[in-house]
Amino acid sequence: MDDLPGYKKALRVIQVQDEDLEQGDISNLKRVFERIVRVPKHAKLLRGNVAITFPKYDNDPKAIYLLDDVRRYIQLVDAEFPYFLYFLELAPELEQTFLWTTCLLPVTHVEQHENKVLIGLDSVALVILLVERIHAIEMFCEQILDESTSIIDSILKVQSEEVAVQVIRYLKLLDYLENE
Amino acid sequence: MNDRYRLPPLREGIKGEINWFGWMLTVNFPDMSGQFEEKQRSHLESQVPRDYLDFSTTITHEGIHFIQALTASYIYRSACRLWHGVQEVIQKVRLFPSDAVITLPLQIESSIGSMLNQMRTKSRNLSTPDVPGVSPLDVIEGATVFITHRMHLENMNNLGYLQRIKEQYSVGNLRTYSDAYRLAEWYLGDDIFDIFSVICFLALCSQEPGQMFCRYVRAIGRSGILHDHKRLTVQEIIDSGIAFGVTELRTTVQEIDTSGLWHPILFPYVKKVVENLPDRFNFVEFAARPYECDDVKIFRLIRPPLLRFEGKVGNIAPDLPDFFSDGPASSQKTTDKDNANLIVTLMAICGAVLAMLWPDEYYMQCPHTNCPYYGLRLCYAYAPVPPSYQECGFIERFESVFERSLSTVQLRKEE
Numbered sequence: 001m002d003d004l005p006g007y008k009k010a011l012r013v014i015q016v017q018d019e020d021l022e023q024g025d026i027s028n029l030k031r032v033f034e035r036i037v038r039v040p041k042h043a044k045l046l047r048g049n050v051a052i053t054f055p056k057y058d059n060d061p062k063a064i065y066l067l068d069d070v071r072r073y074i075q076l077v078d079a080e081f082p083y084f085l086y087f088l089e090l091a092p093e094l095e096q097t098f099l100w101t102t103c104l105l106p107v108t109h110v111e112q113h114e115n116k117v118l119i120g121l122d123s124v125a126l127v128i129l130l131v132e133r134i135h136a137i138e139m140f141c142e143q144i145l146d147e148s149t150s151i152i153d154s155i156l157k158v159q160s161e162e163v164a165v166q167v168i169r170y171l172k173l174l175d176y177l178e179n180e
Numbered sequence: 181m182n183d184r185y186r187l188p189p190l191r192e193g194i195k196g197e198i199n200w201f202g203w204m205l206t207v208n209f210p211d212m213s214g215q216f217e218e219k220q221r222s223h224l225e226s227q228v229p230r231d232y233l234d235f236s237t238t239i240t241h242e243g244i245h246f247i248q249a250l251t252a253s254y255i256y257r258s259a260c261r262l263w264h265g266v267q268e269v270i271q272k273v274r275l276f277p278s279d280a281v282i283t284l285p286l287q288i289e290s291s292i293g294s295m296l297n298q299m300r301t302k303s304r305n306l307s308t309p310d311v312p313g314v315s316p317l318d319v320i321e322g323a324t325v326f327i328t329h330r331m332h333l334e335n336m337n338n339l340g341y342l343q344r345i346k347e348q349y350s351v352g353n354l355r356t357y358s359d360a361y362r363l364a365e366w367y368l369g370d371d372i373f374d375i376f377s378v379i380c381f382l383a384l385c386s387q388e389p390g391q392m393f394c395r396y397v398r399a400i401g402r403s404g405i406l407h408d409h410k411r412l413t414v415q416e417i418i419d420s421g422i423a424f425g426v427t428e429l430r431t432t433v434q435e436i437d438t439s440g441l442w443h444p445i446l447f448p449y450v451k452k453v454v455e456n457l458p459d460r461f462n463f464v465e466f467a468a469r470p471y472e473c474d475d476v477k478i479f480r481l482i483r484p485p486l487l488r489f490e491g492k493v494g495n496i497a498p499d500l501p502d503f504f505s506d507g508p509a510s511s512q513k514t515t516d517k518d519n520a521n522l523i524v525t526l527m528a529i530c531g532a533v534l535a536m537l538w539p540d541e542y543y544m545q546c547p548h549t550n551c552p553y554y555g556l557r558l559c560y561a562y563a564p565v566p567p568s569y570q571e572c573g574f575i576e577r578f579e580s581v582f583e584r585s586l587s588t589v590q591l592r593k594e595e
């Protein structure tokens with residue numbers, strides 16, 4: 001299977017079942033990923049190759065990151081796998097980083113502007129969240145012997161410059177404190 | 181060696197071995213020496229009889245150990261330390277009164293035991309649920325099995341190799357042939373296939389190969405270099421290591437230049453090989469991936485000094501270096517017979533020293549159970565077994581080196 005052209009690049013789409021979403025049940029996803037994260041080479045095969053979708057809302061025009069059951073589901077996955085961004089395809093056009101971070105933070109305001117929804121997030125909370133998740137990814141990469149810099153770059157690339165600078169500053173401080 | 185002397189097989193179950201003192205390669209198969217050179221690099225297993233494949237891969241396996249000794253400092257240094265350990269024991273035995281009875285095991289301090297233990301001690305820098313760590317011996321044997329497979333089965337891939345080592349090397353002591361690969365594969369996946377022997381070679385150029393192997397696996401994994409670039413050169417892997425603080429590597433040549441360590445067999449070989457390598461030949465790249473070399477002349481240049489087949493007299497490599505020219509006692513003119521004699525004597529005496537320190541642990545290939553010294557088992561490493569024990573050359577060699585009669589050596593009786 002590994003020999004198939006493009007095998008490692010193929011995107012794995014996790015379609016969360018309606019029932020799991022409604023009941024806030026992450027056991028199906030948890031069972032699969034618990035097995036994967038135990039074996040470094042398997043985890044690496046999924047690095048940046050996963051997208052999470054919710055078929056229940058495929059034809060719903062609403063912004064899914066504002067929906068309670070989606071937010072709850074992401075929060076539960078994040079609580080179990082704080083480094084889950086390691087697996088997500090972080091290309092900006094797929095908006096996986098945006099989905100993930102938005103679901104984990106309180107939305108301060110929502111504004112409907114023509115066909116777009118504009119939301120407000122607490123920037124301090126966003127910085128803290130990113131620092132924590134990036135730190136979790138670094139720890140996970142250390143454990144499975146993988147490189148984390150390019151993932152961190154991808155996560156920060158879609159943030160505002162101000163947020164990115166602050167996150168980097170905190171990460172350096174954290175690194176300094178851990179090495180002391 | 182004398183043509184009248186026959187060579188009995190090795191212990192049952194052993195396909196081949198290379199002696200770390202005299203570096204003589206012994207193969208436990210019916211004589212196939214005539215077929216060897218034509219078919220050494222057979223590519224398709226299905227076209228080759230099973231016996232021949234086993235025979236051929238065994239020679240390759242043991243021959244790889246010899247390449248390792250000539251290229252990677254850890255093995256060269258270990259061989260030198262073993263040699264010095266043997267000399268220390270000989271010196272101590274000589275200090276005993278010549279007519280005093282010596283009982284075995286010898287009650288003297290020797291560095292040999294701790295050295296051999298160290299080779300088997302696993303570094304636990306990295307582990308998996310199945311592999312608790314990696315020892316220097318795991319690196320040596322892991323690399324050798326891997327290189328041998330790649331030389332003989334060119335179309336093999338990571339999955340094929342994993343399947344083979346699972347079938348052949350997954351139980352008990354045999355795991356030393358596969359633990360290093362399985363550990364690296366656990367972390368790096370099938371990307372390890374193109375760099376495994378390089379990491380092993382670099383680890384064997386260090387003081388602590390088990391630990392260094394783990395450090396390279398960690399460095400390469402953490403660098404992420406394999407995400408975009410699968411087939412790394414030796415230099416790229418060295419650079420990845422440097423970025424993670426891995427330095428202090430030495431090839432055998434660098435070890436000799438730096439420390440001046442001398443070994444009676446390996447030193448002249450290293451000199452001969454270096455002098456005869458083609459211009460611009462990348463010896464380090466070769467040492468790290470010998471399976472990529474198609475130049476038969478290179479393999480001929482670095483084949484072990486003696487090949488021995490069951491039931492056949494020793495086959496001396498046609499271009500033995502002059503072992504006496506650089507040694508402490510150089511002679512005027514040296515023949516192949518002198519050189520072969522040196523190897524045989526060295527192996528016999530070093531083997532005797534080990535048997536004096538740890539009696540009863542050695543397989544006796546000699547059938548002459550009526551020999552008065554048979555029970556001592558000191559001669560187990562003496563290669564040419566004579567037609568009768570009265571014609572045996574071991575006793576003379578022993579007495580000349582230890583400066584005492586073999587009859588003064590006794591085994592302590594078990595109480």
